[in-house]
Amino acid sequence: MSTAAIAHSQHDRLSLNRLGLWLFMLSESMIFLILLFTRFYLFGLERPEALNQALGLAVTSILLLSSFTAYRAEAAIAHGDRTTFLWNTLYTIILGTLFLIGVVGVEWPTAIHEGITPQAGFGIAFFSMTGMHAFHVLTGVLLLLVVYLNGWRGAYSPEKHWGVEAAVKYWHFVDVVWVFFYPALYLVS
């Protein structure tokens, strides 16, 4: 097989990988859409005042910032800058972990303390939505950890970094979900 044919075949494979990932994210988004519509169907524009607004805004900012570092990591490896790639992947992992601590470690106990429980009322929507999202953040952090370790071993290059691209796209997807969940849970009235 000629070099041009090999390059063409690799390009086709990459296009198929991308299409597959987008279809996967589309199917995942159905789960989140159902949760979002359920929240409005059950509770309309109601929102408990007890939710910690400062914490909601803080975790949102953390997740937005992590999307920026994830973007930088992907751009860096695409242009052959391995050091910037590794640092930004690490920043993304740290920010993702901080988001998880903020939501599951701080916000959940605070909400329960304020009387918002998973068993009744608005708590059903709140814990379902944040719980499902937090699970996806956790899987994203684990994916990025694998990418970081592979990157540390020199597995990626500007020509071959599909693993980084896929993990980073997934991370942005998780961020997009939160873009809709944050106002639905904390802001709408």
Next chain:
Amino acid sequence: MYDVTRISGIVAVLSALVGIALFGLFLVFGRLVGAEQAQEAEARPSDLATIRRRRAAFQLGAAVIAGLALLTALEYVVAVSIHSSTLPYLVVIALIKAGLIVYYFMHIAQLWRGEGGHA
């Protein structure tokens, strides 16, 4: 409705968002890319194009995060300052934010344009 701690927390986070936006704009206008410029000065002609493309990609990312931070701050201000239904405003802001992420960070255009995603 809110105690002093919560108001301080919200002010702190809103300030952080403005800080993120300013940091992004600072990067866009190249104040923090001195090291890259120095690298560019020493680079071989064959590496120059890569360095410039990488810098353009980083600056694009900085511009997008600046926009996202400002929109998030605006979203919060809209939610607390408008006393009628905020839903339409919040939906529009969320759609703009999601659009920025999907187009610039997730490179959705690669699906029909083919290879390459960074400026």
